[in-house]
Amino acid sequence: MAERAVNTIRLAQTNETIRILLRDFEENASDWLWETGPAGEIKHVSARFAEVARQPVDAIRGDLLGFMSGQDRTLRVPRDSAGDPFEPLRRRMQARKAFRDMVVPVNTAGERRWWSMTGKPVEDLNGNFLGYRGVGSDVTAMHRSRERIAYLARHDTLTDLANRTEFNAALSRLLAEDIRLGAALLCLDLDQFKAVNDSYGHALGDSVLRAVAHRIRGVIREGDVAARLGGDEFSIVLPSDDEFEATAVAERVIDRVSRPYKFEGVTVEIGVSIGIALSPRDGRTTEELYRNADLALYRAKDSGRGTWRLFDRTMDRHLEDRRGLQRDIKRALRDGQLFVEYQPVIALATRRIVGLEALVRWDHPERGIISPGDFIDIAERVGLVGAVTAYVLAESVSFAATLPPGIAIAVNLSPLHLRDAWLVDQLSAIIEAGGIGAGRIEFEVTESAVLETEGRTLDNLHRLRALGCRIAIDDFGTGYSSLATLRRFPFDRLKIDRSFISNLERSDSDAPIVKAMIDLGQTLGLRVTAEGVETEHHAAILAIYQCDDCQGFLFSPPVRREQIVELFATGHTVTGMAVACDRR
Template identity: 65%
Template sequence: MNKQQQSLVQIIKQSRLYNAVWATDVVPEQLVAPIAIEGLELRIRLTRVASIAGLLVAGAIAIDFGATTRRPAVLAAFLLLQLTYVALFCFTVAWPLVRRRVAGFDRARVLFNRLLFALGVFWAAYLILLMRASGPASQALILSIMCGLISTTIAAGPLSSTLAFWTPLTAGAFIALNVSHDLWRPVFVVSVAIYSAFVFFTMVAVNRRMLERSVNALELKRTSETIQMLLRDFEENASDWLWETDAALNLVHPSARLAEVAHRPAGEIRGNLFDFMAGTDAALASPADPAIDPYAELRRQIRMRRPFRDLVVPVSAAGERRWWSLTGKPTLDHEGAFAGYRGVGSDVTAMQRSRQRIDFLAQHDTLTELINRAAFGVLLDRALAPGNACGAALLYLDLDQFKAVNDSYGHGLGDILLRAVASRLRNAIRETDTAARLGGDEFAVLLPSNSRIDATAMADRIIERLSRPYRFDGVSVEIGVSIGIALAPADGDRQDLLFRNADLALYRAKNDGRGTWRLFDQAMDRQVQNQRSLRRDIKRALHDGQLFVEYQPVVCLRTRRIRSVEALVRWRHPQRGIIGPEDFIAIAERCGLIGAVTRHVLTEAASLAIRLPSSVSVAINLSALHLREALLFDQLSAVISTSGLAPERVEFEVTETALLTTDDRTIDNLRRLRRFGCRIAIDDFGTGFASLSTLRSFPFDRLKIDRSFIHELGRAENGERIVKAIVEFGQTLGLLITVEGVETEEHAAMLYGYRDIDAQGYLFSPPVSGDRIVAITGSGVATIAPAEPATM
């Protein structure tokens, strides 16, 4: 081959078409040989069965064409075809011996491909000779047989082997068309051409995909071998360490590296794992609040006998607080019993401190180190969450004459002044208060009380402290501060509304001469009057039967069968119309009437449940304040017993936010209700910051995912992942799952893949009367069809 020919070959091998056909871009050079051997052996195994099938098919064709087959040329082609099949079969049977005796793998592959090529040639010759001696109808049949043989080339194995069989068959198909005067028409020629091209590209695609799978399998095997080698090397040279416990979680076989990082002699490393990590640090050994046990997750994983990975825990090493990352898995003895844990540990103190610093900077203003607007918004939302009976006060601060200082002395001194203001503000507020820098010269203070006296007294104190002169390197600066005050929920029960009203009050303070504060009084006056009126009327409402109950079904998402109905109390006020529970439940709590309201709702719901199928239960919401009452269980169990309703058909719902203010009496009431036979559900999950340790202390049966997560499905980037994580979390704990706020079929479709979950929302039914519920379940089937969302 001359240089010009060699250049042409090189250009062809670098072309996209060449790569697409032979997949040279898929297989790394070092894997070409093993993948070629694997592919050929697979093709040989398939050919063993195909040889028998081919012999039978060729014989069946010979019998069908009878006398035509006995013609000398046809018979010769038939016999050669049969002999080639026999040779192929013998080759596949003797392949192990052939592979050892044939000099080199390439020669074996060439021999096999030549047999396949010969097989294709003899098939083509056999069918062409039959077509020449047959009528038009038989010719069409023979052409279809030939096309069918072409399609058999779409199989696993090297592309060279499939092409060796495909090439003569495809050429033979066109020769057969030329032989037949009836079939040699454009429509048949084009059809055969398109079909052959389709088979060719399908062969290429299948071959490419098989090569990719082989490459991945070999790479995975090589990676696994590398990992095994690294693990063997780890025990000798790694900076991390191995740890092991017995069944009682006592440390055994401490490594030298573990003793080094623990700053203890290896002989002194013994005893319980948790005691060893806590050391002399009392905050780790005996946390003041069991709910913030730093080892809670590790204890949970070990108690469930589950493996864990990269679990970061605090430790006390030589009196210093450090952080370790632990990975471990349970070990079993020869009888299959739990024998302890074994794993790997590493010191991640530097990384943890960096992460804590990053977290601090993410939530704090870098200049003043007060919390920033985003973190303040989270705290404000928490303060505004339903169930916070104390309310909150927002003080919106704006510095007076700060712009003049910046313009006169420059931004450098302006930054120093802001840090000084932040320091004075931090010293002026109480430990329970929170100060934040919102941006520029705007600050905010959150008080955990909606008392007007507390808010105004704090405003006076802040104005007095911040208005004192500031001195920096001989420069004396005087500024003031104006404050707008909004009280929650009187002036707003949402963050944006409270900020808007506080800003309006701040605007009035500045207009009134600055250096002062103003309350957002108009909305507050209306709210105070409204609450006083409702407080008087709610007693009359209980006496006169103005409270009524509506019910919203909870259905099985897949079958649309009603599982339960949630009882929702409403107030039909003579002058104000229908009032929702969000407007009077808190008032009922402060008036000491929440127990009477709950008993009224439970009585109505139990009366309805008696009329419903036994498979349908009722759900009742319990107030966090009511849960702390000593007589709660006695009152509720008496209502259920009097109604004749089985306790198993009653489910009590507790909001997640209620868990933040629980005490022993709350837990005791929940446990007594559950022992009585009722189910307990955690409502609005995901909005109350309940910790795992808190969840473990409650006897919950059901977890209801808050509607806010469902409304983000398909809109928020991580909406589906969050819902999936919550569902899997609940099911891992063995809880029933209910999804709230399902309002569209799109929501239902996104949730349809989850196993055994219930749904509630306007897609199925809005809250309706008890008679409507009875009508829906009147057939005894208790199934409802999706409904259009009702207008509120």
């Protein structure tokens, strides 16, 4: 009896020591102890447990899993194993197996948090199940950090739309799972966004992209997925191959995105062009759909922007034609298939030839004459536009040497070519080799090229002008230049686009615009040339507006070198129009 009493005292002392150690553990650690009875009911709630649960000790009772789910019915009601977050833990406890670091969602004081639970079953000496004992810890911060990392891996950090990886995965799942329903891929590209970046800076450009993403989210429906693929490129996938649905979404996107944006007093206007491909009609793989939607997007931009186009097989044939030209253009340069035509520039007041514009043509052995609009952009893509420009300039310099000294020849410069570091050295060497003054050459650049504020564009233009060459801004009125654009570079000539001249007789709105452009150019000290003059009525109106020069079919279309020589010899153009010519 004495031995039994001693053992009882020692056991009590041991238990007290354990309780002191456990209490010290809970007070100084982030974890807490928990315990349940055989039916899963909570027992012996510690102060630390109550603190983490944000409830009084006497309020923590009942089933452990029920307590952790709180009043959230989505957590409390058991569903299938994929939808019930407590199912893995429930299975372990029902099987009376130990578990370790099982993370489950918990509702505490109305807030969703995450606990990591570790526990093992407890039995008495006879093997009877007494319940569970274990350790819990709050891992909310770590869980949210992991969720954020996972979210960032799937979403664009600027706009919070899906990124390219997530979008491709969603498109692939849709094509694999919903073959019966089909899918529609919309490829979006913002119009005039580069001008916004150049004019206002990248900070405001980022604000525009965020606003565009917000508007796209407001347009798409549940089940649709929108993504920013990079830059100003966006995509939308719809779980349907219904052509009407796809075009209706495209119409809503264009309408919403094209509305003005206001940022701290700055109003920005952009547009969006959309190409649409439908599966399975236009492709059954992501690669096919992207390719065909891109072709449709290219056609939409070519149609004037701010619109949508559905893919059709003629676009595919058009692509094959372009690929054929891409293969042939190297041979054209090598075999002398390119040639130059010249269109006279006429002074309105005297009807005297004051210059020529050089226009390159391609005499394709199979396709016949190809205009520059059909192959210059191809030359840019394959890196040959510099070689084409060098050829045109060499021909022009050679021809200018045979003409009266007062006649200058204008050569067009590609915006892409303008960015090359070796541009000025290459062009100046050609002019010097031709033995003429640099003032006999005028380079024409488009408004979009002038808007290029990064790289070497403006530096190259200044260097060309320092050589003595003249610089003209071409197709004025069709781009996005402004008075500030005209003022920051000393141009010599402003050329009004032919689209304004062609409607001069029929449109009441174009005539004042043309007069305003003439007045603007002359106020800035520029010589103004009107392109596309086709009738005497055109010429008469422009004369009243005191336009300096004009060119167009009224006087002469672009013609070969031999016909220009004949014009200077006879004073008559191919249209029969008599003009004044300086002769040697």
